Amino acid sequence: MKFCANLSLLFTEVDLLKRFDAAREEGFTAVEIQFPYEAELSELVNAQQANELSIALINVPTDDLMSGGEGLACVKNKRDKFKQAVDQCLAYAEALQVDCVNILPGRSLEEKNRQYYRDTLMENLDYAADQLASINVLATFEAINTEDMPGFLIHSTQQMRDLLADINHRNLAMQYDIYHMAKMNEPVAEQLQQLLHSDKICDRIGHLQFADTPQRGEPASGELDFNALFSLIEQSPYQGWLGAEYKPTQSTAASLQWFSPYKD
Template sequence: MLRFTANLSLLFTEVPLLERFQAAAEAGFEAVEIQFPYELSIDQIQQQLQRHRLKLVLFNVDADTLLQGGEGLAAVPDKRDRFRQAVEQTLAYAEVLRPEVINVLPGRCLDGERLDEYMATFKDNLRYAADAFAAIGIKTVFEAVNTVDMPGFVIHNGRQMLDILAELRHPNLALQYDLYHMWMMGEDCGDFLRRHSEKIGHIQFADCPGRGQPGTGDGDFEQVFSIIAAYCYQGWTGAEYRPIGKTAESLGWFSAYRDGAL
């Protein structure tokens, strides 16, 4: 099944975040996702979703300074309390906005000698989050991120994700599979999608290298989109790329699907 969302953290950045909902709707999207929505109030987001008849599919638990080079929250042993506070914040937003999935970013370990401790902390925190979001009927996902862009990221390939999923065996837990990050790690994304689509709760994409729109790198989107459409994946597929040029000019890939040409 192919259903596309616009990631408002990376797309339509020509305008402020509050105005990107309208831009996405005007471009033909029926759903959006946001990495971290917390700069906006719950009411502001809900008003935009209702006004433009959009569904909010996904957002992340806060990750502290991860995007600025820090370690994040979810795997850091000394930040367990702060992670749980972040989950409470996310619950407040999720109870009103009702996303389909909430993403927990594992984060980095910048001290290799403590990696085992960080991994254990992440698994405990992931289980805690999956329990918390299950209570309101929302699926929890977690993702692998490439270690070229984010050195030290504790989960950085599909095998690690599958191992954690198998170890935790939590009924409310699934994978977030990001094609860009896994291509950067040299994985065969088409093969992974064919073999494990039933374990995936959300998919994101950008071309590789460069993280631009489809057609700006080496990614085989005809292949992966056809696999997503053909296999038993039931979730949404998020456009999470940095447009080369204006966002509207980057949407040629989307127009073909939106208009039924593919």
């Protein structure tokens, strides 16, 4: 299995650029960054190359999503702004040679607007998938639990599957986050067993992320059986990255006991 460290949540004891060094020192060969745009692209490239790290995934900018707003990808009157965000992301994705770019669907703050927002999301996902295909980068999108992000438009595995079926784009896949789906009380092990062994376009997983429930800590800090989950993934045909996107309950280095058996 291929594990990558999420530098937005791990190694926060040091500045972002120094987290590349920390990840390499702990044995990671790849990292992911939620929103790398706070750093100069040239500095990120230098830090990446100095540590010989792959960049598994970055996100398209999301406007006001992280501060409680609707975001970009599902809001029709922000389509131009979304395209600008995709352009910015393309520049980073190409220079950093990322494998995947994730598009966060956003919120529908009023239930009556949900279908209207879903239609916009479909248009924007199709557009982003086209643009990313031009630089050979896979587009993904994810479901997020509605406890952490109330009103989030896509919050179940079935909703992701339905979108993939409706859009039917060869360069689009779901990002399956074990933590978010477990928080929604979905049968994670059963779903992964089905999805990872399926060849249907609606079941395609392009990237996996994980954290334990209920507090989003490292494996073995909560309720989930990660020995079983990792074994299930390891025995599947899945060839993508597994992103450690958790909030350490102790120092990052101390939280990495789960990673010891998987280091190169």
